[in-house]
Amino acid sequence: MTSLRPVLTPLDSSRESSDNIPCMTAPLADPASRSWPEVVGLIPAAGQAKRLQPFPCSKEVFPVGFTKDSKTGMPRPKVASQYLLEKFKTAGLSKTFIVIREGKWDIPNYFQEGAGIGMSLAYLVIPGSLGPPDTLDRAYSFVSQYRIAFGFPDILFGPLDAYRQLIEQQERTGADVVLGLHRIEDPRIWDMVDADNEGWVREIVMKPASTTLTFGWCFAVWTPVFSKFLHRFLRADETTSKMEQLANTANDPGGDLAVGVVFQQALKAGLRIQSVTFPHDRYLDIGTPDNLAKAVRQQAAE
Secondary structure, three states, X not given: OEOOOOOXXXXXXXXXXXXXXXXOOXXXXXXXXXXXXXXXXXXXXXXXXXXOOOOOOXXXXXXXXXXXXXXXXXXXXXXXOHHHHHHHHHOOOOEEEEEEEOOOOHHHHXXXXXXXXXXXXXXXXXXXXXXXXXXXXOOHHHHOOOEEEXXXXXXXXXXXXXXXXXXXXXXXXXXXXXXXXXXXXXXXXXXXXXXXXXXXXXXXXXXXXOOOOOEEEEEEEEOHHHHHHHHHHHHOHHHHHOHHXXXXXXXXXXXXXXXXXXXXXXXXXOOOEEEEXXXXXXXXXXXXXXXXXXXXXXXXXX
């Protein structure tokens, strides 16, 4: 298991209008020519899988398919979060940070230092969390200088090179955040996204009862600008005073603060959010019994 040391570097001060909120500036003249920070993976795995309980293990290491062992050539179980880690590796990432809650020791016991995946894994252990944004922010002192490839370990999606496409879009446009969009079957349970023809996000709508929007976000890549925004947003007095409005069951089934809400607030604050659409690729949230069973059937068929 990799040991961790916090390394902090300052963000570009020209991107801020005050000590509190990063502000919008004119797009970079030539983002593609800029030297961008390394991309690392960041996975929130501190949840309690309430929708699946009782459950025999952490859902992140529940087998949903099979893969060939690289040494023996024999089939071996493929656990839920391995699909996400493989996408990170395909995009060229060499390290990933996984934030786990105390007691979820089966995750580091299974993946260990990451040799079986082909990348370095480090684990941050926390006693509990107020929701995914809080879980992600616990890693701030370790990842603030990096670009982040973020994904939920219980959402399966395609294509395999999805993160590579988001990273390329981020470098091409200079966006602070790039969202990966899929065609959503039921918008009432998803964060829907309105983007223009060039991919720039105009609005994020949380689980609308009725909408003409067809695409929602499943995963993301962001720069240190958003990491710093998230870190400060969670600590702002205004956020604390509006927490009941921001964190509720309309935005998140468990009533936690949702990552989509933070993206909404970042957009309002002027951060530049881009998108890449994957209209022909599937997604599946395996955090419910029905969808978990569906995932097992689909992977068995493939």
